[in-house]
Amino acid sequence: MQIPGIVHRSQLTQTLAERPELEPRLKRALDSGALRRVATWYVAEDAPPDVVAVLRQGMRPTCADGAALHGLFVPPLEGVHLFRPRVLVLPPETRGVRLDRIRRRSGSVQRIGGAQPIVLHGPQLRAWPGTDPVPDLPLVLEHAGRCLPTSSAAVLFESAVHLGRLTLAEAREIVARLPHDPRRSLSRIRADAESGTETAVRWWLESLGVTVRAQVPFPGGVRQRADLLVGRSWVIECDSRAHHDDPRSYAEDRARDLFLRSRGFYVTRLTWEQVFLQWSTTEALLRTILRRGEHRRAPKA
Template sequence: MKIDGIYHQRTLRAQGVARAELLRRTAHGEHRTVRPWYVTDAAPTDLLALLELGLRPTCLDAASLHGVWTPPHTGVHVFRPRMLRLPPELEDVRELPLRRGRMNGTGKRPLQRLVLHGPELRSWPDDDPVPDLGLVLEHAARCLPTVKAAELMESSLQRRLIGRGQLEQLLLRLPKDIRRPLSRVRGDAESGTETAVRWWFESRGIGVKTQVRFPYDARRVDLLVGRNWIIECDSREFHDDPLSYAEDRARDLYLESIGYRVTRLTWEQVFLHWPDTRRKLQTILSRGDHRHELRRSARSG
């Protein structure tokens, strides 16, 4: 994946940029060298911090750069080829500013520890500063809990960043114990929140339908659990749209009026307070309300 402000020396040579011109640009401060890169002021500073160590982002952090939805996490996931060895004085360097982090009280971004991924290649596969999405997702599958890797894969499919055939080829490269559960990955999940909740229900053998349409309603609901339990999953960390709020509640009232139970889960409930949310969902499941038959009017629409 190419990044504005970062250019590999081989790429510039292939474009016909002469060495003398590169030296002129360096002398005039138009770029600087971070071997084998030439970088300008447009380059992301956090990515440069990795490249200066001979590392590239992967897993969650590279997926975010590709435009994949990613869950909250700590640590900066990085990759180095097998032949690269960090200098001894850098082996203990495990903290870097994190782009996705919020400013703290001092006006600085919080520091995050590096998560070094085991090498899979003897050298970089290309001249881009961010690895190909296929390699990024493969690293994620080997690194993350299954549901977290599934969130990245489902987001990649839904956003058309990777095709189903490409994903199947990726899965074939994984060990069977990793590949088997990830075969459930779908391409219609519209948020990572939805993926996380659906996988939790499915792991308990509960039937879940996704993106279900109802009569007289142009929009789809996220999840239909059992016969009559609708779950809507907010995909945003912050919710400040009064119009959407009103529309959602009017829709909930309609669905309740035709016999469905409606539960809305926020981003915070799923990713910041999941143990408590999970216990409450399990309590509702234990009552068995989702197995009740709907009234005839609800079934017929």
């Protein structure tokens, strides 16, 4: 995957060999600071600074940080996930380095928390062409499947399918290349999850052996769907971060909740923060609700 504003030295050398008339322009750009040398790369002024910081360390983003550059929803995770060919452990000069996690929202750089230590993906992983700063999406997901907790990897896989970057069949082909344990767990990925919060909550419920269905049509022929139906009568709606900024979505969601309550369903709405930042508290409360067993009863209209 190419990143705007970043070109590998070998690519530029090849371009100059084919078009030597560009060499004076290159020299002017370097002299003016419009173009800089960073390790084995040439970097323009508009290059993403978080990616440039990674390249300066002689590494390249992959796994969660590569997934963010591909536009996927990425849950909060510790560390900055990087790859360096032929290096199994961090060299001394990078062991204390902390970098910003690479995250995007609506195409713009998003800072989450403070700088993080490097999580090195060593040479046991399949590499990609040295002129690409970031691997293509299938390889990013393969790296993630080998590195991340299964539930976090599932969020990335299902985000890729939901966004149309991969088909479900293509995602399952990647899963089939993984080692036994993640391959078995990630065989449960689906195509109907519409948010990372939905994937995370459904994955947790399934791990408990709870009956849960995703994107269930509303009763009465209403052309809407519930995010998750737990058992027979408990609807869990999973809000994405975008809901915080959209008053219209807020109003529509409350209308949905009222309709479902009128049909006898119990409705719980979970925010992004509850699922990803306050999960220990949220999990304990959800377990309490499950123990009461009310979700097993038929809805009473």
